[in-house]
Amino acid sequence: VVKMTSTLKGITLKGSAELVAEFFSFGINSILYQRGIYPPETFGRVTHYDMSLQLTTDPKLKNYLTDVVSQLKEWLFECTVQRLVLVITCLETNDVLERWQFDIECDKSAKESSAPREKSIKTIQDEIRSVIRQITATVTFLPLLETPCAFDLLVYTDKDLVVPEKWEESGPQIITQSEEVRLRSFTTSIHKVNSMVAYKRSDSM
Amino acid sequence: MDLEDDTTILTTLKSFNSFISQSEPPRGAILTAPPTLQSQYKRSFELLEAAEKVQSKTRFLQLDQEKKQMELSHKKARLELEKAASDSARDLEHEQGRNQELYARIKRLEESEAQAMERLKEQQETQRSLRKALDSLNKSLEEKEDKLSTANQTISSLQDEIRDLKLKLQSQDSTISTQGLEKEELQEKLLLQQRKYQDVSQLCQSLQAAQSTCSEHVLKIKELERRLVLQEQDMSIVKMVKSEAAKVPELEKELKRLREDNAFLRENRENCSLLKEEAEGLRRKLERAEKTREELLCLELDKEKLAAKLEAWENLGQSSGLNIKSPEDLFREVMQIQQREITLKEQNYMLNSRVRSMERSQSELQSEACQQRACTAEEQRRREAQDSLVRRLQKRLLLLTKERDGMRGILESYDSELGATEYSPQLNRRVKEAEDLLQKTQSHNTEMEAQLTKAQEECGFLRLQLHTVEQEAEELKRKQASAMDSVSAVSKEEVAILRQKIEDLEAERQRLEQLNGELEMRLEKHTLQGDFDPAKTRLLHFKMNPTAVAKQQRQQEVDSLQEEVTRLRELVRVVQESGAQDESSVLGLSLSLPPSKEVLELRKQKESSELKNQRLKEVFQKKIQEFRTVCYVLTGYQIDITTANQYRLTSVYAEHMDDSLLFKKGSSGSMQLMETEFSKTLGEMVSLHLHHQKSIPAFLSAVTLDLFSKQTVV
Numbered sequence: 001v002v003k004m005t006s007t008l009k010g011i012t013l014k015g016s017a018e019l020v021a022e023f024f025s026f027g028i029n030s031i032l033y034q035r036g037i038y039p040p041e042t043f044g045r046v047t048h049y050d051m052s053l054q055l056t057t058d059p060k061l062k063n064y065l066t067d068v069v070s071q072l073k074e075w076l077f078e079c080t081v082q083r084l085v086l087v088i089t090c091l092e093t094n095d096v097l098e099r100w101q102f103d104i105e106c107d108k109s110a111k112e113s114s115a116p117r118e119k120s121i122k123t124i125q126d127e128i129r130s131v132i133r134q135i136t137a138t139v140t141f142l143p144l145l146e147t148p149c150a151f152d153l154l155v156y157t158d159k160d161l162v163v164p165e166k167w168e169e170s171g172p173q174i175i176t177q178s179e180e181v182r183l184r185s186f187t188t189s190i191h192k193v194n195s196m197v198a199y200k201r202s203d204s205m
Numbered sequence: 206m207d208l209e210d211d212t213t214i215l216t217t218l219k220s221f222n223s224f225i226s227q228s229e230p231p232r233g234a235i236l237t238a239p240p241t242l243q244s245q246y247k248r249s250f251e252l253l254e255a256a257e258k259v260q261s262k263t264r265f266l267q268l269d270q271e272k273k274q275m276e277l278s279h280k281k282a283r284l285e286l287e288k289a290a291s292d293s294a295r296d297l298e299h300e301q302g303r304n305q306e307l308y309a310r311i312k313r314l315e316e317s318e319a320q321a322m323e324r325l326k327e328q329q330e331t332q333r334s335l336r337k338a339l340d341s342l343n344k345s346l347e348e349k350e351d352k353l354s355t356a357n358q359t360i361s362s363l364q365d366e367i368r369d370l371k372l373k374l375q376s377q378d379s380t381i382s383t384q385g386l387e388k389e390e391l392q393e394k395l396l397l398q399q400r401k402y403q404d405v406s407q408l409c410q411s412l413q414a415a416q417s418t419c420s421e422h423v424l425k426i427k428e429l430e431r432r433l434v435l436q437e438q439d440m441s442i443v444k445m446v447k448s449e450a451a452k453v454p455e456l457e458k459e460l461k462r463l464r465e466d467n468a469f470l471r472e473n474r475e476n477c478s479l480l481k482e483e484a485e486g487l488r489r490k491l492e493r494a495e496k497t498r499e500e501l502l503c504l505e506l507d508k509e510k511l512a513a514k515l516e517a518w519e520n521l522g523q524s525s526g527l528n529i530k531s532p533e534d535l536f537r538e539v540m541q542i543q544q545r546e547i548t549l550k551e552q553n554y555m556l557n558s559r560v561r562s563m564e565r566s567q568s569e570l571q572s573e574a575c576q577q578r579a580c581t582a583e584e585q586r587r588r589e590a591q592d593s594l595v596r597r598l599q600k601r602l603l604l605l606t607k608e609r610d611g612m613r614g615i616l617e618s619y620d621s622e623l624g625a626t627e628y629s630p631q632l633n634r635r636v637k638e639a640e641d642l643l644q645k646t647q648s649h650n651t652e653m654e655a656q657l658t659k660a661q662e663e664c665g666f667l668r669l670q671l672h673t674v675e676q677e678a679e680e681l682k683r684k685q686a687s688a689m690d691s692v693s694a695v696s697k698e699e700v701a702i703l704r705q706k707i708e709d710l711e712a713e714r715q716r717l718e719q720l721n722g723e724l725e726m727r728l729e730k731h732t733l734q735g736d737f738d739p740a741k742t743r744l745l746h747f748k749m750n751p752t753a754v755a756k757q758q759r760q761q762e763v764d765s766l767q768e769e770v771t772r773l774r775e776l777v778r779v780v781q782e783s784g785a786q787d788e789s790s791v792l793g794l795s796l797s798l799p800p801s802k803e804v805l806e807l808r809k810q811k812e813s814s815e816l817k818n819q820r821l822k823e824v825f826q827k828k829i830q831e832f833r834t835v836c837y838v839l840t841g842y843q844i845d846i847t848t849a850n851q852y853r854l855t856s857v858y859a860e861h862m863d864d865s866l867l868f869k870k871g872s873s874g875s876m877q878l879m880e881t882e883f884s885k886t887l888g889e890m891v892s893l894h895l896h897h898q899k900s901i902p903a904f905l906s907a908v909t910l911d912l913f914s915k916q917t918v919v
């Protein structure tokens with residue numbers, strides 16, 4: 001079910017923020033399923049963007065993701081968020097094993113003018129679909145995660161932002177010897193999202 | 206009366222006409238006799254008066270007629286009005302009569318209405334009383350009905366209760382009977398159970414005794430097994446030591462050989478080092494020799510070059526045509542040339558300075574010419590501006606005159622019409638409006654003129670600039686041409702220097718571009734790795750994020766596991782100290798954990814089965830041992846099983862420990878005697894009892910008797 005939050009005539013800032021937040025929600029679920037952070041039986045299949053995706057049914061995880069994504073939607077609307085990072089940590093050694101990074105470039109002129117932009121939703125959905133397919137395909141070259149792992153979501157925002165109640169400052173959690181791979185990007189003509197993945201080199205583990 | 210009037214009018218007219226006709230002929234006589242003019246004039250005047258009188262009379266008659274007519278009409282109208290009045294009075298009387306009739310009717314009707322109202326009220330009262338009586342009757346009826354229904358309900362409920370009670374009675378009777386039967390059965394079972402209990406208690410006692418002996422035997426077995434294990438370990442150690450001891454002489458031999466080799470190698474090493482030093486010295490010598498050879502080659506080349514130069518120098522004098530035979534001549538020639546050069550250079554510099562001064566003057570003149578041209582252009586522009594101003598002023602003058610004429614015409618038109626005072630305010634207003642319009646147009650006009658002057662000034666200015674730029678371009682072209690003609694060394698040097706600078710800057714630019722590219726790549730790599738600028742960016746994450754939660758859980762698990770580990774270690778220590786006897790205490794310690802019911806049951810089952818096994822084993826062992834001792838005692842032979850189907854018999858009265866008979870069980874089940882040392886001494890009995898009589902018991906008893914006799918005799 002695709003909510004037509006933007007008018008059929010074009011994309012507004014609010015509609016673009018909703019589309020990007022929706023992509024993050026499905027993208028994060030896909031990564032958690034593909035990398036095996038949570039057992040596969042806790043995921044249910046849904047259809048979105050004309051493809052079948054996995055969505056978690058664990059209530060705690062769902063609540064956490066809903067909180068983060070709703071806050072992210074606000075920040076996208078205000079154009080104060082620069083980057084979203086999903087960090088995968090090994091629980092035994094507390095090492096950072098993988099880092100999925102999504103850079104967000106916001107066209108601030110859309111805040112002043114409220115005229116919708118000409119870009120069809122179908123094109124945007126096609127772009128998002130290719131990004132998610134590519135994420136699924138990265139499993140072939142990423143090293144196996146054999147130890148039990150947990151994940152965390154970091155958000156890079158503007159310096160002068162007011163920190164909301166449930167959030168706190170954190171370090172960047174950079175991998176010590178990493179290989180980086182740049183993935184596809186997509187744009188809604190107001191927000192542009194670049195994806196990349198960094199993983200720890202397996203000979204140094 | 207009218208006719209009289211008309212006749213008077215006609216008669217007067219006739220008299221007038223006759224008078225006039227009388228006056229005409231005497232008019233001819235007037236001309237001859239002037240003093241009759243006055244009388245004629247008087248006559249005419251009198252005629253006029255008569256005419257006037259006639260006129261007034263006629264008017265009077267007319268007015269009289271009119272008055273009479275009006276009086277007639279007045280009378281007629283009065284008559285008609287009287288008629289109308291009488292008619293209306295009759296109508297009024299008629300109406301009044303009707304009115305009175307209607308009033309009387311109304312009164313009658315009102316009376317009847319009042320009567321009807323009174324009757325209506327009486328009837329309503331009776332109706333109300335009747336209704337009240339009805340209501341009370343209804344209520345009493347309803348109460349009676351309610352009472353009847355409640356009575357019915359109570360009756361039905363009581364009937365139900367009676368039925369239930371009857372059913373209960375029946376069921377209770379049945380239960381009583383069944384329970385009586387059950388009681389009898391239970392009593393019988395109780396008797397059986399009591400008997401069983403007695404049996405079981407007896408068995409328990411016997412089992413306990415057997416258990417105690419079994420446990421003692423088990424302990425002995427464990428000790429023996431431990432000793433066996435230790436012995437086996439000792440055996441293995443002894444074997445290893447033996448093998449090692451066997452290796453020792455070989456090792457000694459090897460050691461000797463290695464020592465010899467060592468000494469030999471050391472000698473060789475010293476020799477080698479000596480040889481290496483010699484080789485090094487030789488190599489260095491070789492290098493030096495090669496270097497000297499190369500130097501020699503170079504020197505020979507230099508010598509040849511110098512020889513050639515010397516020849517050239519010597520031939521110089523011949524080739525240049527000068528009188529040179531020695532270096533001093535050359536020196537002299539060179540000095541002369543240098544002096545000549547100096548003088549030429551001085552001349553050159555002078556000429557250059559003159560040229561430059563000429564050029565400067567030329568440039569100054571050109572600049573003056575430019576300025577003059579600029580002045581002329583400005584003058585032209587000003588003149589044009591003035592002309593345009595003059596034209597504009599003329600146009601304005603024309604417009605103003607036209608306006609003035611127009612205003613004059615309007616004013617004249619207004620003056621011509623000026624009769625009524627109502628026009629003056631309108632006129633004033635119109636004048637004011639016209640004045641305002643005029644002012645507006647004038648101001649607009651002045652603005653347009655100002656813009657036009659500005660535009661024209663700008664145009665003139667631009668034209669000036671264009672002139673100057675064109676002149677500069679022509680000057681530059683001339684300068685370029687002059688520069689091309691007179692190429693001085695100074696400009697060449699400047700050009701070369703500038704080119705050098707350009708090349709250096711280009712090289713630096715490329716280097717900086719490379720650096721830039723490298724820095725950009727590094728920056729890209731850092732952003733991919735996740736770097737950020739702390740001055741512009743802030744990094745946030747959720748407080749209760751899954752990693753923190755997982756770490757907490759892990760820590761808790763680790764703590765709990767550590768606690769369990771310490772507890773288990775204590776348990777193990779306790780078990781090792783107390784030994785296996787205290788099984789109950791071990792079980793108690795392990796039961797301090799909260800085990801599940803299934804685990805407890807399974808443990809109990811396991812223990813009970815193990816106990817059973819142990820008891821059975823003990824019982825079997827005991828029985829077997831008993832049986833074997835009894836057999837030994839009664840038959841006089843100890844029967845041991847050596848291997849699968851071989852049985853060894855040792856007699857009570859055997860002279861030596863090794864004297865034994867060996868029997869083997871064949872595949873068909875028959876026993877056969879095997880050859881042993883002892884059986885060789887019993888050849889006779891073997892042949893007699895086994896071969897002839899084919900009876901093993903006879904043989905065995907014969908052997909026993911024989912041995913017994915031997916023993917007692919000895």
